[in-house]
Amino acid sequence: MRIASHKVVTGTTGPEPRPLTLVVEGERVVEVVEGIEPDADLVEEWIVPGYVDTHCHGGAGADFSSTDPDAVRRAIDFHRSHGTTTLFASTVTEAMDEVIAQIERMRPLVEAGELAGIHLEGPFLSPEKKGAHNPDLLVDPRPEYVERILEASGGAVRMITLAPEREFGLEAFSTFTENGVAAAFGHSDADNRVAKQAVDAGASIVTHLFNAMRPIHHRQPGPVPTLLDDERVMVELICDGTHLDADVIAMSRDAAGIHRVGLVTDAMSATGQPDGRYDLGSLKVQVTDGVARILADDGTLGAIAGSTLTMDRAVEYVVTHCGCEVGEAAIMAATTPARWHGLAEVGELAPGRYADLCVVDDGAGLQRVMHRGRWIEGAGEGA
């Protein structure tokens, strides 16, 4: 199959669109040819790399902590139809035994290539910045806990979010990093100094920058300025219009650059579902107008609990609200997260990589999705 457009962003070179023809054989891109080949299927819109969402808890009514494999697959298919061709399944804080059980349940999906990895969000988080995590279950990353996770992982756990100020915190950053698990700074009450120590200890990712950490104050800067500035970390941003103001997203992109900003959804099970009540791990969540908040037993609403965002909407949001070009948005949604997580077969449209791509209009609206050389039915507005 040959597919061409005057506006292809491969991710290999900069964000500027180029006229190119992609030659696809089976699941992979085998050649990228300059210009439009006469026998190619010419697409009017942009062609960009398929999106890589490295922080996602579920969707279509299904939570990745579910014991029902069909539910987990439903969430994967749902996000794929919204442009996410590579996905990490994120957990929420549970008791250690349940964390291990979740890893064991999801590992076969990683081994089958349906998921690119597991992201553990908790249980080693700060109670001060717990967000939508059950505070009763938060613990220190004791070496024996770290050991249990690494043993259960078998390479399937690709990232863990940790608060460095917890006892054994910095040690855990080093141990996870040395064992090939990206250690992410997040849900932390650390100041700028401790945040930098976490990076020195191996942190390579920042879990949803700004959310669940100290804010910027000009005399007490908190972790944000140093993390935006440090070339050793990629910062995740949740660009749903609720978690961050558009000006803050634009500032972060300008400070860190598109090669250090990764768009994530942090989507929970209610994504793609009507407003109502949902579960997030062991907590109850109320979704109103698409915004998910923790629901206390007495009916009061608490912290924002993940999002109902999909990657196509995140890309559209930064293009329409934050002054990003389509190519810049695509790099933040695909190329940058793939590169930081060492996902060498995705994130770029280049020979040898999977033929994972999104076709989008000038406003970055999703039209079509190709996953491993096959068009996804029911994906995008053009379906």
Ligand SMILES: [Zn+2]
């Ligand atoms: Zn999350």
